[in-house]
Amino acid sequence: MSTSMAPAFSLARTGRGILGSRYTPVLVTLALLIVMFLVGASRYRGFASGQVVANLFVDNAFLIVLAVGMTFVILTGGIDLSVGSVVALSTMIAASLARDGWPPAAVILVVLVTTSTLGLLVGLVIHYFAIQPFIATLAAMFLARGLCYVISLDSISITEPWFTAMAQTRIPLAPGLTISPSVIVAAVVVAVAFVVLHYTRLGRTVYAIGGGEQSAMLMGLPVPRTKVLVYVISGFCSGVAGVLFTFYTLSGYSLTAVGMELDAIAAVVIGGTLLTGGYGFVLGSLLGVLLLGVIQTIISFEGTLSSWWTKIVIGSLLLVFIILQRLLTARRR
Amino acid sequence: MNLSSIADLPKARLFWPIATLAALLLLNLAVSPGFFQIQFQNGHLFGSLIDILRNGAPTLLVALGMTLVIATRGIDLSVGAVVAIAGALACTIIADSPSPDSVGTVLFAVTVAVGFSLVLGAWNGLLVAVFGIQPIIATLILMTAGRGIAMLITEGQIITVSSAPYKVIGAGYWFGLPASIVIAAAMFVVAALLTRKTALGLLIESVGINPVASRLAGVRARGIIWTVYVFSAVCAAVAGLMISSNVTAADANSAGLWIEMDAILAVVIGGTSLAGGRYSLTGTLIGAFVIQTLTTTVYTVGIAPSITLVFKALVVIAVCLLQSPVLQQRLQARRRPPGSRPPASAVTAKKGALVS
Numbered sequence: 001m002s003t004s005m006a007p008a009f010s011l012a013r014t015g016r017g018i019l020g021s022r023y024t025p026v027l028v029t030l031a032l033l034i035v036m037f038l039v040g041a042s043r044y045r046g047f048a049s050g051q052v053v054a055n056l057f058v059d060n061a062f063l064i065v066l067a068v069g070m071t072f073v074i075l076t077g078g079i080d081l082s083v084g085s086v087v088a089l090s091t092m093i094a095a096s097l098a099r100d101g102w103p104p105a106a107v108i109l110v111v112l113v114t115t116s117t118l119g120l121l122v123g124l125v126i127h128y129f130a131i132q133p134f135i136a137t138l139a140a141m142f143l144a145r146g147l148c149y150v151i152s153l154d155s156i157s158i159t160e161p162w163f164t165a166m167a168q169t170r171i172p173l174a175p176g177l178t179i180s181p182s183v184i185v186a187a188v189v190v191a192v193a194f195v196v197l198h199y200t201r202l203g204r205t206v207y208a209i210g211g212g213e214q215s216a217m218l219m220g221l222p223v224p225r226t227k228v229l230v231y232v233i234s235g236f237c238s239g240v241a242g243v244l245f246t247f248y249t250l251s252g253y254s255l256t257a258v259g260m261e262l263d264a265i266a267a268v269v270i271g272g273t274l275l276t277g278g279y280g281f282v283l284g285s286l287l288g289v290l291l292l293g294v295i296q297t298i299i300s301f302e303g304t305l306s307s308w309w310t311k312i313v314i315g316s317l318l319l320v321f322i323i324l325q326r327l328l329t330a331r332r333r
Numbered sequence: 334m335n336l337s338s339i340a341d342l343p344k345a346r347l348f349w350p351i352a353t354l355a356a357l358l359l360l361n362l363a364v365s366p367g368f369f370q371i372q373f374q375n376g377h378l379f380g381s382l383i384d385i386l387r388n389g390a391p392t393l394l395v396a397l398g399m400t401l402v403i404a405t406r407g408i409d410l411s412v413g414a415v416v417a418i419a420g421a422l423a424c425t426i427i428a429d430s431p432s433p434d435s436v437g438t439v440l441f442a443v444t445v446a447v448g449f450s451l452v453l454g455a456w457n458g459l460l461v462a463v464f465g466i467q468p469i470i471a472t473l474i475l476m477t478a479g480r481g482i483a484m485l486i487t488e489g490q491i492i493t494v495s496s497a498p499y500k501v502i503g504a505g506y507w508f509g510l511p512a513s514i515v516i517a518a519a520m521f522v523v524a525a526l527l528t529r530k531t532a533l534g535l536l537i538e539s540v541g542i543n544p545v546a547s548r549l550a551g552v553r554a555r556g557i558i559w560t561v562y563v564f565s566a567v568c569a570a571v572a573g574l575m576i577s578s579n580v581t582a583a584d585a586n587s588a589g590l591w592i593e594m595d596a597i598l599a600v601v602i603g604g605t606s607l608a609g610g611r612y613s614l615t616g617t618l619i620g621a622f623v624i625q626t627l628t629t630t631v632y633t634v635g636i637a638p639s640i641t642l643v644f645k646a647l648v649v650i651a652v653c654l655l656q657s658p659v660l661q662q663r664l665q666a667r668r669r670p671p672g673s674r675p676p677a678s679a680v681t682a683k684k685g686a687l688v689s
Contacts, residue, residue, distance in 0.1 A: 079469065309485075312478045314477055315479075
């Protein structure tokens with residue numbers, strides 16, 4: 001397997017020094033994350049506590065899972081705009097089935113199968129009809145949001161005991177430091193994604209498609225299958241994120257998670273994944289989500305700043321990182 | 334294209350959009366027989382068709398700007414945010430002024446809103462033309478940050494205005510027609526004349542078909558790309574003024590939400606390829622009215638409003654699949670007798686290569 005990793009990594013070595021080209025964006029994100037946290041810690045009392053860090057994970061578990069799925073898609077050079085709507089659809093399915101007395105395991109199974117199927121359809125349309133990913137996933141975004149309305153126009157709250165237990169359970173890590181079960185799910189998703197991307201043939205093919213689809217095809221890699229599969233993965237991750245989001249809000253609502261796809265894309269881009277595909281790390285996306293989380297925490301600690309500053313700051317960060325990407329790729333060529 | 338017989342008709346460029354529009358209108362007529370009636374009251378025209386024109390005006394405007402952007406192989410996702418910003422800016426200025434009913438105040442507010450949209454459009458153009466960022470991503474930045482800016486302007490409130498001159502833009506009448514459709518028509522005619530009676534349209538298409546080749550041929554691609562993004566933002570701003578004036582309020586959260594989808598859809602239905610290059614403003618005009626008629630149809634036919642979005646999504650998917658290069662090629666391969674090779678298939682094949 002070690003030889004099979006060569007195509008993805010030898011590309012990166014053509015740059016000026018391995019550290020300079022491959023890890024720079026991720027390291028910049030990490031540095032920024034630390035700086036932002038230190039800024040928060042120096043300005044607000046109680047900011048530099050373990051629980052604030054733990055809450056970054058608790059409050060953003062669903063976004064982490066979403067960003068992992070998005071990383072796969074963006075690595076192949078595609079994009080998935082449907083994830084926000086699919087999260088909303090997942091919460092609606094979960095809430096309505098739980099209301100009808102389905103057992104939780106069946107509810108989650110239905111959610112994951114539905115979202116994966118939706119991802120499969122999108123992937124098939126993109127590959128076999130040669131429709132741009134952007135348009136196909138836009139249509140899926142419409143469809144998923146529309147299906148939410150079909151299920152119910154109103155918010156459905158969840159009173160099912162298992163769901164409420166999942167929402168309220170806190171797992172103690174250390175004295176005064178707790179996390180929710182969602183964090184563990186997110187951690188497992190990140191770990192699995194890391195292994196798949198870096199140590200399996202599927203991961204190697206994903207990087208190869210992003211590097212150059214024609215070349216990947218000529219190398220005999222299973223391009224069609226992999227291209228469809230990344231959208232299934234993204235759909236599945238959206239389903240998982242939807243279930244985690246249900247734990248977080250304990251309700252299903254059609255208009256929830258509007259614009260969440262932008263947060264996910266922003267996290268992936270800020271995490272150093274190249275939008276044209278081929279370069280990037282799933283751990284970078286994790287850092288991207290945490291950075292967005294720190295910004296949100298700072299804004300909530302500030303108190304006087306209105307919450308819509310979050311959007312403006314995320315937009316500016318996105319800009320900075322995209323320009324950074326441009327500079328890095330320009331230097332590489 | 335020379336239409337020699339009826340059999341060639343479906344191959345004409347605007348046949349399918351027009352057929353769709355006609356079918357939708359006939360469906361409405363079948364369901365409510367009075368659908369085509371237009372009344373003349375108090376010097377104004379009233380009727381379902383006029384309603385479609387009026388409600389379709391903002392979509393038409395946004396789609397108009399979007400067409401030119403897409404023709405350069407770009408896309409503008411920020412139009413919804415620009416709609417919200419323009420409405421918020423104009424309404425805030427009018428609401429804060431001591432004399433909201435004076436024409437001067439309204440003119441000032443409109444000028445500021447449209448002027449600010451020039452800045453927003455120039456920003457998108459800067460990112461795409463100068464920094465060379467992919468259009469989807471470059472405009473995504475303003476799409477994300479733009480609603481935040483709109484919220485800052487309105488301070489999170491829904492700003493309501495009571496200003497008679499401002500209400501004219503979205504709900505008033507000029508020459509017996511809704512003012513909004515007159516404005517939209519004027520902008521459409523200006524855009525059509527500028528791009529089709531001068532070389533501008535040709536240059537836009539050349540940039541969309543091959544940016545490198547057109548630069549080598551001496552086309553200033555940078556300036557053209559910049560122009561189309563500014564134009565798109567101005568169109569979106571005027572649409573934003575119409576929307577906020579029609580409801581006499583600026584809602585930073587929901588104004589223009591998903592209008593970018595409607596606009597892109599209108600452009601695609603109108604036969605402009607998302608791969609850039611050849612575009613059709615008339616197609617976009619028809620596409621925008623197909624969308625608006627579709628929305629109206631949902632109400633007249635009595636489809637539950639909750640299914641509207643699914644219905645629209647299915648139409649989008651159907652249109653995209655029909656237009657997909659793969660399916661087009663298959664259809665043509667079946668239609669033409671073996672051995673002969675009409676030039677049309679070569680064009681489609683090239684398009685397919687561009688997309689994939």
